[in-house]
Amino acid sequence: MSLTVPTMAEMMAKGESPEILFWVGCSGSFDDRAKKITKALVKILNNCNVNFAVLGAEESCTGDPAKRAGNEFTFQMQAMMNIQVLDGYEVKKIVTACPHCFNTLKNEYPELGGNYEVIHHTQLIQELINQGKLTLKDGGTFKGKKITFHDPCYLGRANDVYEAPRELIEKLDGELVEMKRCKTNGLCCGAGGAQMFKEAEKGNKEINIERTEEALELKPNIIATGCPFCNTMMTDGVKNFNKEEEVQVLDIAELIATAADL
């Protein structure tokens, strides 16, 4: 199935304006693994005829890693440029598959003049299912599969979104199993706070190994998450234990796209 990905500029040229902007994010645009998540989400959006658009080459980093690294200048430059673009297109509502973009756009742009309704893709997918726009097939794809959910810090603790991803997993015909440290007590994957872009400080273990170990104790078939960075960290962790044959690391969007046979 080919994807339909209209850009804001194209829409504008046609005199149209979409209901919602899909903020793809740097990871979703450039990282090979994350691009698959991006596409899975677009499949869902296309399937449900959601009137959306992306910024394409006009999108730029939200500035999240700069802000977490303590460089407020770079962050605010990025934010102000993005706000100019977003306001130029009169964007009202944004969906993103990256909790870091989500947090920054939602919480940190308003004080700089950017006010939008921002939702995480798991929330949008949940809405689509609740509205009956998206139906999952009883294909039995996940029958008997154990799925555990790793809470991304910037979705969970940072923004109190715990239920949307879980409700989606529960809609699959698999079984949701929880790690001991979950929801408010979830353990970080190790990527946040700009750690993704540097080596960890000296210690006796990598954080993603600690977290993957905990997930693997449940003997899951799938480790689900809702963040491209968590995905990378958990995927590396699973490889470290040579478990990539038995355990898949998948985004909620990918699970749902599969279950809806898209």
Add this chain to the structure above:
Amino acid sequence: MISAIFFSVLLVLGFGFFTWNVLKVRNNIRLGRDVQRNDKKAERMKTMLLVAFGQRKMFTRIVPALLHLMIYAAFMITQIELIEIVVDGISGSHRVFKDALGGFYTFLISFIEVLSLLALVATIIFLWRRNLLKLPRLNMSEMKGWPKMDANMILFMEIILVSCIFTMNGADEVMHLAKTGESYGFAVTSTLGPLLFDGMGMETLHTLERIGWWGHIIMVFAFMNYLPYSKHFHIFLAFPNTYYSNLEKKGKFTNMEAVTKEVKLMMDPSADPFAAPVEGADEPQRFGAKDVTDLTWKNLMDSYTCTECGRCTSVCPANITGKLLSPRKIMMDTRDRLEEVGNNIRKHGKDHVDGKSLLGDYITEEEIWACTSCNACVQECPVNIDPLGIIVDLRRFLVMEESKVPTELTGMLTNIENNGAPWQFSQADRLNWANED
């Protein structure tokens, strides 16, 4: 008469010294930068009632929560008895409320006795847990020396205090029995009293009762005046500290207004870069924090409120995996440094520079770069302390004032500035994924 005078002097000294210490702490906290925490009064009140008064966050760990609750309840309720002690002490009366309150008095003292007994049990368990069980979070490197002694000291004080209460009521019970043939009917000492003190002479009993009475009140004053020097100050500060909690989403980092002004100037082509600063504009502050005076008053209040319980550190992913960072240590360092700065100001005047700073002399760069900003510490803290806020401000100082950035992060930042992504990909290629298989 003599004892009434002695008691009054003790009372005035006790409260006087306490007030002096509290003012010292208040002045120290006011060394911090301003931050607005006066909005949403109803929500703040609710947070305080739930988190401080109701101890809601304690109950994620049920066993210590229950033990702590016993001591907390005993502490709260004993304050009522203290009123009687003060009146008796000044006027020379004995159990002044007994006749007025009648049966309710018996109930009240019984209630206090039962809670005191529970508190005693809890205290002994806490001592055992801290010293023999070697719970990891209570025995990390930052807990060596004074912090460990502080924790034990207060537990011992608690034991002495409760023992005094029981000696006082117990001896009094036996005397009362001998004199009137009637028991006071207090829940614990009506049994414990005769058990311990039966057969003793009136003289001895009276002395014991006085020892208990004076011991109790002296311990209360000692305890009160010890508090401002101890992590146990949290029993007061937990209330304002939770009231002034950050009510924003945890993921939201503060916006730096000073930077916003400059960035707006840079982006506004019509702005006059040489315009004279507005009359009365604040002196430019340094970006981020190097020392405690660069932090907000709330950060500083946090540091005085910290109970050193280590819940934050025990859930910190960096600490769990052996990195140097411990959010509890961040709070303890902040408090220690603040005490030092405050003392310097009192001794040498406001502009004294001692050549030391929070960043560098107390907290190292290695510690603050290990943080993943995961907010686990903030979530976990039973008194709503925010160690992450301090870590971020220290990073801001390093990056924006000192240009001290870990090398890999320099690359990331340059990429964002040059091509709008943390990696070296061209912005023009952002939509390529749509056409790839």
